[in-house]
Amino acid sequence: MKKLILALALAASSITFYSCNKMDLDLAPEDYFASGSFWKTPDQVKGAMIGIHSQLRNAQNVLWHLGEIRGGTLRDGTSFTGTASLNSSSLIIQDFRESNPGYSSWAGLYSQIFQINNFIYQVESAGYLSESEKGYFLGQAYGLRAFYYFNLFRTWGRVPLIEDAKAANQTPTSAEEAYAPRSKTEKETLDFIKQDIAKSIASFKDDYTIRNQKAQWSLAATQMLKTEVYLWSAKVNIDGQAPSTSIQDLQTAKAAVEAVIPKFTLVNDFANVFATASSASNKGNAETIFTLRYQFGEATNFFGNFLYAQSDDISGYVDDKGNPIPADPLKISNTGIIRYEYKYSLYQLFDAADSRANVTFLNFNKGSQHAIIMRKFLGTLVEGVRSYSDDYPIYRLPDAYLLLAEIKNKLGQDPTQEIMMVRNRAYKGAAPQFVNGGFEANELAIFYERTKEFVSEGKRWFDLRRMQDGSGKPLVFRKDLNLVGVLDDNDLQRHKILWPIDLGTLSADPTLNGDQNIGYPGT
Numbered sequence: 313m314k315k316l317i318l319a320l321a322l323a324a325s326s327i328t329f330y331s332c333n334k335m336d337l338d339l340a341p342e343d344y345f346a347s348g349s350f351w352k353t354p355d356q357v358k359g360a361m362i363g364i365h366s367q368l369r370n371a372q373n374v375l376w377h378l379g380e381i382r383g384g385t386l387r388d389g390t391s392f393t394g395t396a397s398l399n400s401s402s403l404i405i406q407d408f409r410e411s412n413p414g415y416s417s418w419a420g421l422y423s424q425i426f427q428i429n430n431f432i433y434q435v436e437s438a439g440y441l442s443e444s445e446k447g448y449f450l451g452q453a454y455g456l457r458a459f460y461y462f463n464l465f466r467t468w469g470r471v472p473l474i475e476d477a478k479a480a481n482q483t484p485t486s487a488e489e490a491y492a493p494r495s496k497t498e499k500e501t502l503d504f505i506k507q508d509i510a511k512s513i514a515s516f517k518d519d520y521t522i523r524n525q526k527a528q529w530s531l532a533a534t535q536m537l538k539t540e541v542y543l544w545s546a547k548v549n550i551d552g553q554a555p556s557t558s559i560q561d562l563q564t565a566k567a568a569v570e571a572v573i574p575k576f577t578l579v580n581d582f583a584n585v586f587a588t589a590s591s592a593s594n595k596g597n598a599e600t601i602f603t604l605r606y607q608f609g610e611a612t613n614f615f616g617n618f619l620y621a622q623s624d625d626i627s628g629y630v631d632d633k634g635n636p637i638p639a640d641p642l643k644i645s646n647t648g649i650i651r652y653e654y655k656y657s658l659y660q661l662f663d664a665a666d667s668r669a670n671v672t673f674l675n676f677n678k679g680s681q682h683a684i685i686m687r688k689f690l691g692t693l694v695e696g697v698r699s700y701s702d703d704y705p706i707y708r709l710p711d712a713y714l715l716l717a718e719i720k721n722k723l724g725q726d727p728t729q730e731i732m733m734v735r736n737r738a739y740k741g742a743a744p745q746f747v748n749g750g751f752e753a754n755e756l757a758i759f760y761e762r763t764k765e766f767v768s769e770g771k772r773w774f775d776l777r778r779m780q781d782g783s784g785k786p787l788v789f790r791k792d793l794n795l796v797g798v799l800d801d802n803d804l805q806r807h808k809i810l811w812p813i814d815l816g817t818l819s820a821d822p823t824l825n826g827d828q829n830i831g832y833p834g835t
Contacts, residue, residue, distance in 0.1 A: 351434045354441055357449055360431055364456065365528055367424045369604045372704050373614050374419050376770045378467050381414075382406065383772030384798040385658045385763070391650040392676065392683035393624040399617070399651040406798060408808055410832055416814040418471065421460050425474060428457045433477035444517070451516035455534040458508035462541060465501045466774055469810050469829060470494040473504050493823035498550045502541070509538045520575060525596025527605035527703070532575060536601055536707040538568040539715050544778055547722065548786070559723070566719045569712050576601060576709040578737050583671045588692050588702050601707035608692060612700045615689035615768075617651035619644045632664075632675040642674060642687055645698040654767070656682040657795055662764055668738050672767045688767060710734045710765050714758055718779065721754045734761055752782035759787060759796070777809055807831025 350356055380386075381403050388401035398404075403414050432453045435446055457475075464471045472492040495501045516531040523530070546561035555561065577598040579585045587594045596603070606613055620626060622640055629637045654673070659682075662669035669675075673684040691700035713734050717727035726748045735743035746757060759779050763772060776788040776798065788809060791797035799805045812832040818824050826833075 351438065352440065354445060357435060357438065357441065357445075360434075361449060361452060361528070364424070364428060364431060364453070365524075365605075367427065368456065369606070369611060369704075371419075371421065371424060372604050374415070374421065375463065375706075376614070376704075376768070377403075377414070378419065378463055379770030379773050380768060381773070382798060383776060384795060385654055385767075385772060387653045387655050391620075391653055392681065393620055393626070393650065395621060395624055396649045396651065398653055406805065406808055408812055408832070410812050410815045410818070410828065413812045413814040415467075415811070416816055418464060418468070418817070421464060422472070422474065425457060425460050426477075428453050428460070429475060429477035431477075432457075432475075444519075447515045447517050448519060448521075451512045451519075451531060451534065452529040454508045454512035454515060455529050455537060458505045458512065458534075458541075459529075459537055461501065461505050461508070462537065465498070465505060466544070466777065467811050468813065469498045469501070470496070471501055473501065475504075491821045491823045494827060502545060502550060505541055506545075509534060509541060513538070522602075524605065526600040526603050527596065529602060532572050533602040533707060535568045535572045536712065536715075539565045539572075539712070539719075541565075542568065543715060543719060547778055547780060554784070562719050562723050566716065566723070569716045569719070572601065573709070573712050573716070576712070578709055578733065580737070581740075582667050582738055585708070586671070586688055586702060588690075595703050599709035600703075600705060601709065601712070603706060604704040606701040606703055608694055608699045608701045610701075612691075613689065613702060613704055614700070615686065615691070615702065616644075616648070616698070616700045618653070618686040618689075618768075619650065620685060621649045624650075626676065629676040629678045631677070632670065637674075637676065642685070642690060643693055643698065645693065645696060650685075652686075654684055654686065655795075656684055658763075658767070659684045661760060661795065663739075663744070665742065666738050666764065667740055668764050668767075672764075686768060705769060710737075711771075714762050714765070717758050718755070721751060721758065724751075727754055727758065731758065731761060734765060738765070750782065755779055755781070755787075756793070756796075763795070803831075 351360075377400070381400055386398075386400075386404050388398055388404040390397055402408075402412055408414065432450065435441065435449050435453065438446060441449070461471070461473075471494055473495050474492055495504070512534040513531065516534065518531070520531050522528065522532065542561045542565035546555055546558040546565065548555070579594065579597050579599050584594050585597060585599065595605070604613075619642065622644060626637060626639070626641075631637055659669060659673050659675060672686065672688045674687050676683040676685065689700065689702040689704075691698050691702055693699075710733075713730040717730035720727040720730070728746050728748050731746045732743065735746065748754065749757075759775060762775055766772070776796070777786055779787045781787060781790055785801065786809070787793075787796050788799050789797050789801040789806075791800065799808055807830055810829045813824070813828055818826065818828060
């Protein structure tokens with residue numbers, strides 16, 4: 313297979329997201345790749361791994377959009393204040409085509425993969441590392457590479473598979489040499505991801521140590537990824553074919569997630585999971601498995617785009633209990649303008665006794681007008697300025713519980729225990745009892761539980777694609793169900809479960825040769 317070398321990495325640096333601000337890639341310094349003064353000591357390797365995680369944090373906006381923007385819970389059009397046009401409206405309403413692809417250049421994720429490949433190459437030949445040090449670093453690197461590829465796979469299906477780092481120092485002699493072709497099948501991509509997961513687990517050698525307060529990849533993170541990958545493999549059609557090893561894959565996923573669950577503990581109060589004020593910081597808490605770390609003065613996430621502007625007139629609104637909402641109730645201070653807003657119907661999914669509702673949202677009501685503003689990732693107020701420095705969780709223990717519930721349901725087993733673990737925390741011990749029913753009823757219950765638990769954590773779209781009704785149809789096509797499906801199950805929309813490849817990449821990459829995802833040309 314041809315190697316994807318510098319041309320693709322450079323192309324990724326020009327990525328733009330439709331109707332969003334231009335995104336900057338944190339390109340590593342020259343020493344990170346191949347300088348003779350680097351890759352000489354264990355501390356330099358530790359620094360390189362920190363850099364890899366920094367780049368993953370820089371991709372938080374991308375991960376959120378790939379997993380959340382198409383999930384059917386966001387509003388399009390104008391904010392409830394009437395002062396802002398909401399971003400990404402065409403993607404929210406599933407308006408995709410070659411000229412409106414959402415992301416270009418594979419969302420820029422090959423820049424990160426490129427650096428991980430180099431890290432693997434350097435560490436594998438590093439005689440200055442002990443075997444345990446080398447194993448842990450390689451466990452992290454293979455796990456992170458599989459994580460990137462899984463996000464690429466769930467978005468575009470077949471993608472270029474690049475694992476050779478030495479091409480970084482080579483100069484292409486033709487356009488063809490500057491790119492790698494897409495995998496021939498989706499299965500080839502998925503098998504590559506599974507192989508990286510196996511390498512990660514073998515490299516960790518059963519070391520479940522987690523570094524940097526859960527802000528670095530670990531064996532537990534790889535096991536969570538393995539759970540997701542094998543659950544996907546067991547339920548989602550690959551290359552247009554129904555899964556052929558469903559039971560085997562479900563058992564593999566079950567073993568992976570059951571290895572994780574005993575090592576973590578639910579935080580007693582849902583609100584404390586996301587507490588970031590200096591007096592109540594809960595970063596790296598007991599239920600966090602892997603998170604993207606943000607610190608005041610170091611980096612900020614993009615959740616300031618979910619809040620009203622200080623200048624917005626919110627007089628006359630009352631909250632869910634009828635109490636008047638004061639001016640600037642969330643003390644947003646320096647927030648500029650609403651760019652993303654969730655549907656009020658999402659808030660209506662929560663029972664009044666579900667503590668997640670008012671931890672996640674502030675409810676605005678005025679007459680017949682209803683709206684919600686996110687306060688789940690509200691950040692920290694420091695000297696009158698709000699810093700959006702909440703960690704962004706990739707994996708939490710409730711995810712493990714609900715994935716296990718989903719696996720059990722598909723195996724014909726009772727998922728009650730796992731569902732109630734999540735519910736009881738949400739209702740502070742007084743949750744309505746789940747009643748084990750048929751497959752579809754259970755699947756929908758798990759889906760709605762995930763919807764309420766993981767608002768804005770980038771999981772909703774992938775849940776819609778993976779989870780099923782009683783006939784095996786993905787929930788993404790069940791538009792007849794309340795706040796579930798978002799696509800019509802017909803030839804006009806069925807292909808949109810995959811994103812299109814942008815025209816720029818199609819024209820620049822001769823190995824693609826018009827190899828667009830089916831259904832997009834001419835639409």
